[in-house]
Amino acid sequence: MILRSLRRGGAALALAVAIPVVPLAALAADPAAVSFxxxxxxxxxxxxxxxxxxGYQAESxxxxxxxxxxxxxxGPDTAVQxxxxxxxxxxxxxxLQFTAGRFRLSGLDGNSPQVPAAQVPRLLQELLRSEEAIVTAGKDRWVLSLAGTNAVLLxxxxxxGRLxxxxxxxxKGTQPESAVPPAxxxxxxxxxxxxxxxxxDAPLAGPLLAAVGRAGLDGQCNGGPPDASDVKVHRLTDRKLLLEVPCGMGAYNFSSILFMANDRPPHQPRLLDDVDGEFDPATGEVRSAMKGRGIGDCWWxxxxxxxxKGFVLTGEQGDNMCRGFPGGAWQLPVYVTR
Structure with missing residues (x-):
């Protein structure tokens, strides 16, 4: 049974809390992603x-x-969900019934996923001063640890820029909300x-792999050198090809390295640094997915x-906390584009 935000079907259920908020002061114009x-x-x-x-249940x-x-x-006046x-x-x-300190919500099902706005401030207060929250459904009981909540929300x-x-x-303080930097x-x-x-294109796999050479794969691939029959050739433009070489095999992860090359000699294959994964010729997208451990409860x-001309990062997301959810509990945005 998995209960997810704003999703019905099977075990789907969610608690969505809308918290109206306000503005703050300026930070860096182009911030890098922050993990903590x-x-x-x-x-x-x-x-x-x-x-x-x-947050999750206590690991121990x-x-x-x-x-x-x-x-x-x-930005100013944004809500918390x-x-x-x-x-x-x-x-x-x-x-479901959710309890944190003196705060209690009952009847949380797919028909009422949102907490009334009037109750939200009380809920936040209890999250910040309680050690744990309890979720129950009949005789079933889950214990959400609140250890670390204050530090993370601070x-x-x-x-x-809301301090x-x-x-x-x-x-909280008295600095004007208008000082909150925009998104x-x-x-x-x-x-x-x-x-x-x-x-x-496909018959070029052998010549392209030969042009890469053992030196081009040295330090990139574990195991023996890849065979040309395992290599995929994709066309990008009238003269440029993408060579997809299966190259990394672990206990539960697999990856490919990518080269751009000319479709005629000299092929001059060029390794695409920091780009790895499977290429979708229909969209021109490369996707990479790596799980943190075998049961797949955390992914990146x-x-x-x-x-x-080349490949540009369009998205990055993940959750490094491996806490037992098959497939992972959440995918948290790290880098987003339009």
């Missing part, structure tokens, strides 16, 4: 200064997987669709798009 963790909570802010804070406890995510866009997710191998419950306030303002989540616009990426493949994903 403390105890059972972690923070991920992306390149637009939007932030996601997530015996609770089945439970997680809470607080998300907030940058809170999503709750639980997992169990048992049948899906009809309703860091969120700092990254978004000492009325809209801060932790360290940084997401970079615009030009995406170019590759031209259709030609019959003569990146995407790139062909822009006519």
């Amino acid at each position: 963790s403390h105890k059972d909570w972690a923070l991920q802010c992306d390149n637009t200064r939007a932030c996601s804070a997530v 406890g015996d609770s089945e997987p439970v997680s809470m995510r607080l998300t907030r866009a940058a 809170i999503d709750l997710q639980v997992y169990s191998e048992k049948a899906s419950p009809g309703a 860091k969120m306030d700092e990254v978004q 000492n303002t009325p809209g801060a989540l932790v360290r 940084v616009p997401a970079p615009v990426v030009k995406s170019v669709k590759p031209v259709p493949a030609r019959k003569a 994903m990146r995407t790139w798009r062909f822009d006519g």
Whole structure:
């Protein structure tokens, strides 16, 4: 049973909390992504200064997987949304009850995923001063650790420039909300669709791999050298090809390295640094997905798009806290584009 934000079907259920907030002061114009963790909570802010804070059950406890995510866009007057997710191998419950300190919400099902705005301030207060929150459904019980909540939400306030303002989540003050810096616009990426493949492209796998040579793969691939039959050739433009070489094999992860090359001799293959994964010729996108451990309860994903000359990073997301959710509980944005 998995309960996810604003999603029905099977075990889907969510607690979405809208928290109206206010403005703050200026930070760097082009911030890098920020990651931070403390105890059972972690923070991920992306390149637009939007932030996601997530907490889980205590790693040393015996609770089945439970997680809470607080998300907030940058800028003045932005709201906080809170999503709750639980997992169990048992049948899906009809309703959840959430308790944190003196705060209690009952009947949380797919028909009422949002907490009334009037109750939100009380909920936040209890999250910040309690040690744990309890989620129940009949006889089923999950324990959400709140250890690290204060530190992580304080860091969120700092990254978004909200410290000492009325809209801060932790360290409130009297500085004007108008000082909160606005969101940084997401970079615009030009995406170019590759031209259709030609019959003569696939047979170039051998010559292109030979042009790369053993030296070109040295330090890149584990195991023996790849065979030409395992290599994929994709056409990008009238004269440029992409060579996809399966190159990394681990216990539960697999990756390919990519070369751009001329379709005629001299092929001059060039390794694409920091770009790896599978290429989709229909979209011109390269996708990479790596899981943190075998059961797949934490993932890291990146995407790139062909822009006519090379490949540009278009997205990065993940969650490094591996806490028992099959497939991962959340994908937290690290880098976003338009």
